[in-house]
Amino acid sequence: DAGVIQSPRHEVTEMGQEVTLRCKPISGHNSLFWYRQTMMRGLELLIYFNNNVPIDDSGMPEDRFSAKMPNASFSTLKIQPSEPRDSAVYFCASNLNTGELFFGEGSRLTVL
Amino acid sequence: EDQVTQSPEALRLQEGESSSLNCSYTVSGLRGLFWYRQDPGKGPEFLFTLYSAGEEKEKERLKATLTKKESFLHITAPKPEDSATYLCAVQATGNTPLVFGKGTRLSVIA
Numbered sequence: 001d002a003g004v005i006q007s008p009r010h011e012v013t014e015m016g017q018e019v020t021l022r023c024k025p026i027s028g029h030n031s032l033f034w035y036r037q038t039m040m041r042g043l044e045l046l047i048y049f050n051n052n053v054p055i056d057d058s059g060m061p062e063d064r065f066s067a068k069m070p071n072a073s074f075s076t077l078k079i080q081p082s083e084p085r086d087s088a089v090y091f092c093a094s095n096l097n098t099g100e101l102f103f104g105e106g107s108r109l110t111v112l
Numbered sequence: 113e114d115q116v117t118q119s120p121e122a123l124r125l126q127e128g129e130s131s132s133l134n135c136s137y138t139v140s141g142l143r144g145l146f147w148y149r150q151d152p153g154k155g156p157e158f159l160f161t162l163y164s165a166g167e168e169k170e171k172e173r174l175k176a177t178l179t180k181k182e183s184f185l186h187i188t189a190p191k192p193e194d195s196a197t198y199l200c201a202v203q204a205t206g207n208t209p210l211v212f213g214k215g216t217r218l219s220v221i222a
Binding site for chain 2: 004029033035041042043045048050056091093097098099100101102103104105106
């Protein structure tokens with residue numbers, strides 16, 4: 001299996017621009033998670049889906065953040081408008097009703 | 113609220129110098145405690161799951177142990193390739209998401 005695939009790996013954008021991060025989970029996994037990692041706060045859960053349905057989005061910092069999972073093989077995390085404090089590494093992870101998470105390589109976002 | 117605290121934040125060892133990393137946790141009801149390894153520019157990679165106090169798991173030079181309040185990751189005779197950030201996470205009962213600590217950055221010098 002190819003593992004969890006994220007794109008883009010790196011994104012540099014200017015404040016106010018829209019950013020879309022993409023994730024393809026491992027085939028057969030039914031849960032998908034979006035985490036954000038910074039030096040100050042470590043790995044924080046933003047939102048997770050089970051069977052394509054958002055279960056808990058309480059970690060989404062503001063209304064500027066939104067996430068969708070239109071089908072079992074694709075999810076997006078959108079930030080509109082972006083701000084410099086959104087700069088971080090965003091990870092997507094998936095699993096099959098177990099604790100063990102399989103992570104992608106991450107998308108490093110820099111907002112100038 | 114479930115919480116995970118890891119110490120030390122950073123650890124520098126000479127090759128062959130054994131040591132331990134600590135993970136203290138508070139959780140409403142523990143379903144599992146997880147250890148991950150993260151290399152620079154990569155996503156976390158799963159190492160171990162521990163489910164109950166007294167349980168131990170080993171993989172090469174690493175051994176993880178669990179008590180009711182903390183977990184230790186023991187590193188025996190480390191090598192430079194063991195240099196990485198080690199993350200601890202807990203999962204409460206029910207299929208709830210993992211809550212991660214901030215990690216320990218380990219550097220092993222030849």
